Amino acid sequence: MLTLARYVLPLVIAVWLPRSPRQPLPVPVPPLEAFRPGALHALPLGSVQPQGWLRRQLQLQADGLSGHLEEFWPDLGPTSAWLGGAGEGWERGPYYLDGLVPLAYGLDDAALKAKAQKWIDWALHSQRPDGGFGPAKNQDWWPNMLVLKALMQYQEATHDPRVVPFMTRYFAYQSSQLAQRPLHEWAVYRWAEELLPIRWLYARTRNPQLLTLAGQLAQQGFNWQWAYAHFPFTQPTSSASLGLASGNNDLALQAHGVNNAMALKMPALWGYTGGTQADRKAIYNQLTMLDTYHGLPNGMFSGDEHLAGRNPSQGVELCTVVEAQFSYEELLALLGDPQFGDRLEKITFNALPATFDPTMWAHQYDQQPNQVLVSRAHRQWSTNGDDSNVFGLEPWFGCCTANMHQGWPKFAASLWLASPDGGLVAAAYAPNRLRTSLGASGGEVIIREETDYPFRETVRFTVEKGGKKAFPLQLRIPAWATGSTVAVNGKSAPSAPQPGTFYPLQRRWKAGDVVELRLPMQVRVVPGYNQSVSVERGPLVYGLKVGEQWTKLRDRPSLADDYQVQATTPWNYGLLLPTGQAPATAFKVRELPLDGVLFSPGGAAVELQVAGVRLPQWQLVDNSAGPPPASPVAVPAGTPVEVLTLIPYGATKLRITAFPFVQRQP
Numbered sequence: 221m222l223t224l225a226r227y228v229l230p231l232v233i234a235v236w237l238p239r240s241p242r243q244p245l246p247v248p249v250p251p252l253e254a255f256r257p258g259a260l261h262a263l264p265l266g267s268v269q270p271q272g273w274l275r276r277q278l279q280l281q282a283d284g285l286s287g288h289l290e291e292f293w294p295d296l297g298p299t300s301a302w303l304g305g306a307g308e309g310w311e312r313g314p315y316y317l318d319g320l321v322p323l324a325y326g327l328d329d330a331a332l333k334a335k336a337q338k339w340i341d342w343a344l345h346s347q348r349p350d351g352g353f354g355p356a357k358n359q360d361w362w363p364n365m366l367v368l369k370a371l372m373q374y375q376e377a378t379h380d381p382r383v384v385p386f387m388t389r390y391f392a393y394q395s396s397q398l399a400q401r402p403l404h405e406w407a408v409y410r411w412a413e414e415l416l417p418i419r420w421l422y423a424r425t426r427n428p429q430l431l432t433l434a435g436q437l438a439q440q441g442f443n444w445q446w447a448y449a450h451f452p453f454t455q456p457t458s459s460a461s462l463g464l465a466s467g468n469n470d471l472a473l474q475a476h477g478v479n480n481a482m483a484l485k486m487p488a489l490w491g492y493t494g495g496t497q498a499d500r501k502a503i504y505n506q507l508t509m510l511d512t513y514h515g516l517p518n519g520m521f522s523g524d525e526h527l528a529g530r531n532p533s534q535g536v537e538l539c540t541v542v543e544a545q546f547s548y549e550e551l552l553a554l555l556g557d558p559q560f561g562d563r564l565e566k567i568t569f570n571a572l573p574a575t576f577d578p579t580m581w582a583h584q585y586d587q588q589p590n591q592v593l594v595s596r597a598h599r600q601w602s603t604n605g606d607d608s609n610v611f612g613l614e615p616w617f618g619c620c621t622a623n624m625h626q627g628w629p630k631f632a633a634s635l636w637l638a639s640p641d642g643g644l645v646a647a648a649y650a651p652n653r654l655r656t657s658l659g660a661s662g663g664e665v666i667i668r669e670e671t672d673y674p675f676r677e678t679v680r681f682t683v684e685k686g687g688k689k690a691f692p693l694q695l696r697i698p699a700w701a702t703g704s705t706v707a708v709n710g711k712s713a714p715s716a717p718q719p720g721t722f723y724p725l726q727r728r729w730k731a732g733d734v735v736e737l738r739l740p741m742q743v744r745v746v747p748g749y750n751q752s753v754s755v756e757r758g759p760l761v762y763g764l765k766v767g768e769q770w771t772k773l774r775d776r777p778s779l780a781d782d783y784q785v786q787a788t789t790p791w792n793y794g795l796l797l798p799t800g801q802a803p804a805t806a807f808k809v810r811e812l813p814l815d816g817v818l819f820s821p822g823g824a825a826v827e828l829q830v831a832g833v834r835l836p837q838w839q840l841v842d843n844s845a846g847p848p849p850a851s852p853v854a855v856p857a858g859t860p861v862e863v864l865t866l867i868p869y870g871a872t873k874l875r876i877t878a879f880p881f882v883q884r885q886p
Contacts, residue, residue, distance in 0.1 A: 242879070254433060254494040254680045255422060259556025260637040260645055261655050262549075264376035266325050270632040272651030273672065273818055277573075278327055278628055282815070284580030285613075285780060286323055286625045287332060289316070292777035295618060301355035305341050309355035312622040313339065319542075319625025321370050323378040326629045340374055343367050344382050351393025353386075361394065361414075362407040368417035373633075387421050402610075403440045409479045411441030412486035414852035415493050416550070417768040424754065426611050444483040445502040447474060451509040456522075456529030457602050464603060472603075477523020477540040480510070484547035488554050504552060509592035517589045517746070517877045518574065518756035518761055518869055519566035520544060524586045528602040530560075530749045532878035533844040535586030535601060535609060538620040542627040549634040553646055558722055561648050561696045564631070565759040568648075569674045572627045573870035578820035581779045582611040585620055589754075589869075589877040590845040594765065594785035596773070610655045610773065611873070612782030620803070643692035643699030648740075651675045663688035664728070672814055674759045675825040675868075679737040684728035693735070694722040698759065701739040708735050743828065747801035751851035752878040753795065755828065755866060757809070762866035763829050765821060768793050787874050791845065792838040793864055794853050794882040796808040796831040806830050807866075824867035833882045845876065859884070 237668065270278055273418055281287070290296035294317050295308060301309025317339045324332035370389060375383035405409055414437055422430045434866065453475055459465065462472040473479060484506060491499030514521040515530055522528035524535035548564035551557070575587040584594070586608040596607040608616040636654050637645040642662055644654070646669070654667045666684040673679055683695075697704050699720040706713040717723040720881040741758035748754055755762040767788035774782040794837055798802045808829040816823030831853050839846055869877060 239872065253742040253823060255419075256492045257423075257640070258492060258554040258637055260647075262553055262555045263472060263636055263638055263654075265322055265373045265633055266328075266377045267654060267656045268326070268633055268635050269328070269498075269653045269655070270326055270651070271653055271668075273675075273814055274628075274632055274652065275327070276648040277544045277818070278323060280324060280329060281341075281580050281625070281628055282329060282332060285583070285621070286319065286580070287335075287512070287622070289780075290335065292780070293613070293618075293621065301357060302339060304346075309358045309363075310360065311363045311366065312618065314363045314370065315619070315622035317370040318366050318373075319623070319627070319629060321373045321377075322629035322633050323625060325373070326632050327639065336374070337414075338679065340371070340380075343371070347389065347635055348384055351389035351391075352397075353390060359401070360405075360407060360411060361401075361403055362389070362405075365407070365410065365414045365417075368414065372417050372420045373516055379828060384421065384424060387411070387417060388425065388427065391418065391421070391430060391433050395429065395436060398433075398436045398440065403437070405473070406479075409442045409473050409476070410482050410647050412435045412489045413482060414645065415489045418495060419489075422445075431494060434490075436495065438490055442474070444506070445487040445499060448506045448509050451513075453527045454513050456534070458527045460604050462526060462603070472526060475526040477521070477525060477527065477537050478543055478663070480521070480527070481540045481543035481547060484544060485550045488551060492554055500555070503555070516812065518571040518587075519563060519750055520571050522548060522602075524601040524608065525604045526835060531592075531600075531847055532589040532749055532752070533600065533841075533847070533851055535588050535604070536571065537604075538575045538583055539623045541567055541575065542630075543625060544574065544631055545627055552634075552639055556722075558696045558720055559699060562698050562700070562720075562759070564634075565674065565698070566639055566761070568627070568631050569759050570761045570869040573819035574872060574875075575821040576784070576819070577611050578817045579779070582613065582781065582783060583615075583620060583624055584609050584611055588844065589763075590848070590875070591872075592787050592791045592845045592874055592876065593840070593843055594783070594874070595843065596784065598646075599844050600842045610782055610784060612779040613776050614776070615782070639692065639694065641692060643694060643724075645694040645696070646670070646679075647696055649679050649696075658687050658691055661688060662691060665691075671826070671841065673739070675818070676811070677741050677758070679739070679741050681735040681737070683729045683733040684731055686731055686733065689728065690728040693725045693729070695725070695735075695737055697721050697723050698739060700742075700744065700758065703740045703743070705738045706735065709733060743804040743807045743809070745797065750848050750878075751850070752848040753797075753803075753881055754877050754879070755795075755807070757826070757828065760826070761869040761877060763869045763872040763877040764793065764879075765824075765827075765865045765867045765872065766793060766874040766876070768821065768874050785873055790834055791874070791876050792835050793876065794835050794849070794851070794855075794880040795861070795864070796833055796884075797881045799883070817868045819868075821867065821871055821873065824871040826868060828866040829864065830864050831861050832879075833859050833861055835880065835882070838880070848878050848880045851880045853880045854884050854885050857884050 295312045299305035299307035486501035487499045510521040520536045523535040526536040548560045552560040556743030575584045605616045614621045665687045668682045671679040699719040704717040744756045769786045810827040814825045
C-alpha cells in the first residue's frame with residue numbers, strides 16, 4: 221500500500237469529498253479570487269507592550285529557561301545545525317526561535333534580540349541558489365514551516381528587507397519540488413502551518429504563485445475536516461489501539477495531541493485561502509468532538525501523548541497547550557468569533573502556567589487536572605513514558621523544552637486586533653500599552669490598558685493618543701460575564717453589553733479619554749466526568765490547594781534541575797454543596813495581593829473557601845488520583861466537615877480540579 225506522503229491525486233473540484241481520513245485533501249490549484257482576508261487581523265509584533273503582572277510573567281520567563289536554554293542545552297547550543305554545526309537539525313532550533321522572537325520583541329530586550337538575531341541571520345544566509353534553506357541534512361519540509369513563522373514576526377518588528385525576497389525564493393523552490401519530494405509524516409498533518417506565512421506574503425506581494433503552492437500543500441496534506449466529520453476517537457486511545465508496536469503510523473498521527481491542537485485552525489485557514497464556507501465553519505464540529513470525548517476541566521483536551529478521554533487524571537502535553545493557544549489566536553482573527561477569546565484566556569490563565577514550576581526553570585511534559593503526585597512512577601498515560609509529569613529540563617521528550625516558549629509572548633502580542641473598518645478590537649485582557657497606526661491616514665493611536673484581570677473584574681483603558689479621525693473600539697464581552705458594564709469618561713454606555721459578543725464604541729477619541737469595563741466574576745460550578753464538578757470564576761479554573769514537598773531527582777546545568785513533588789496534605793475531598801440553592805452560594809471569595817509570583821501556591825491572588833468532606837475510599841490508582849467517585853456521594857450525617865481552600869489552577873502544582881460532591885445521609 222502506498223504511504224500517505226506518496227499518494228497522489230489528480231486535481232479535481234475544490235470540495236472536501238468524503239474520503240478515508242488517511243487520504244489527502246483533493247483540491248485544485250485555487251484561483252486568485254479564492255483568497256479571503258480574515259474577519260480581523262493581527263497587529264505587527266511590538267505593537268503591544270506588556271505591562272503590570274503580564275510583563276512580570278514574561279520577565280520571569282526570560283530569566284528562566286527561555287532566556288538561558290541555549291547556554292547549556294546541546295540541541296540549541298553552538299553545535300546546532302541551525303547555527304551551522306553538526307548537531308540537531310530538525311525541529312528544535314526552529315521551535316525555539318518561534319517563541320524567542322516574540323519574547324525578545326515583546327520585552328524589547330536587547331540581549332534576547334541578539335540571541336534571536338544569530339538564528340535569524342544564519343537562516344537567511346543559508347539560502348541556496350535554488351531557494352532552499354536550512355541545514356543540508358534536513359530533508360523535511362516541517363521545520364522550515366516553523367522558521368517561516370518566526371521570520372514573519374521578526375520582519376514585522378524590524379522591517380528587515382531581506383525577509384520578503386527570501387520567502388519568495390523559498391516558496392518558488394518548494395513549489396517546484398513538492399511533486400518529487402512530497403510532504404511526509406509530521407508535515408502531512410501540520411501542512412496548514414505553512415498557510416500562515418503564505419497568506420502573510422500574499423498580502424504583501426499578491427503573487428498568484430503563492431496560491432498555487434497553497435493548493436499543492438492542500439493536495440498532499442491530511443484532511444482534518446473529513447476526519448472530524450467521521451471522528452473515530454470516541455474512546456481513550458492506547459498503544460495497542462493505535463498499533464504503535466511497529467512504530468508511528470497514520471492512525472497514531474491522527475490521534476496525536478499536538479497535531480490536533482495545530483489542526484484546530486487548519487480547515488478555517490484553508491477555507492480563507494482556497495476552500496469553502498464549510499471549511500471556514502468546520503472548527504465548531506472539531507470543538508464539539510474534542511469537548512465531548514476528551515475535554516478536561518482546564519480548557520484543554522487530553523493528549524498524553526494521544527487522545528486519552530475525559531478522566532481528569534489523564535494528562536495533556538505542554539506542546540499541545542501552546543499550540544492550542546496559537547490556534548485560538550488565529551481563529552479569533554480569522555472568524556471574528558469572541559468565543560475563541562474565551563477559550564484562549566481559559567487555557568492561557570490555567571493550563572499554561574500550571575505546567576511550569578514557579579520560576580519557569582522547569583516544566584512538565586504532561587499535566588493532570590487531578591494531579592496529586594509528581595514522580596517517575598508508572599501511570600495510565602495513553603502512550604507516554606513514566607517520567608512525563610516530572611518537573612524538569614526535558615521530561616520524557618525534548619520537544620516541549622524547545623516549543624514551550626511561544627505561549628506567553630504570543631498571547632501578549634494577540635491582546636489587540638484590528639478590524640477592517642479601521643478600528644481596534646480588545647480581543648483578550650491583560651495589562652499592556654498599545655501603540656499602532658491606523659490605516660487610511662488614521663494616524664497613531666496609543667492606548668494604555670490597566671487591569672489586574674483575570675484576578676479582578678475591572679479593565680481600564682486610557683487613550684494617550686487618539687489618532688486623526690473617529691474609529692470604532694470593540695471590547696470582547698466573555699460568555700460568562702453576565703451583567704457587564706461599560707463607561708466612557710465616567711458616563712455609562714447607552715446599552716448593556718451582551719455576553720459572548722463584541723461591544724462597539726464609536727467616537728472621535730482624544731488624549732485623556734477613559735473607558736472602564738467591568739466583567740462581574742460569579743463563581744460557577746461546572747459538571748464534568750463521572751458527575752464530578754469543577755469550579756470557575758471569570759476565566760480562572762480553581763483547584764484544591766495541596767501541600768507540596770519538592771525533592772530533587774537530578775542536578776542539571778544552571779537551575780534546570782529535575783524534581784518530584786509529593787503531597788503533604790490530604791487531597792481526596794468531595795465538595796459539600798447546598799441543596800435548594802445556587803451552588804455558588806457555597807463559596808467565599810478572598811482577594812489577596814498581586815505582588816508575588818502569581819502562578820505559584822504562595823502567590824495566588826484569589827482564594828475560594830468551601831466546605832468539604834474527606835472521602836477515604838478515593839485513593840491512588842496507578843500512582844494517580846483514581847477516577848472521582850460518582851456523584852452525589854452519600855456520607856454519614858456525622859462525617860466531619862472541613863473548610864477547603866481553592867486557588868487558581870495555574871498557581872497549583874498539585875491539585876484536585878474535578879471534585880465529587882457529597883450529600884449527607886439522614
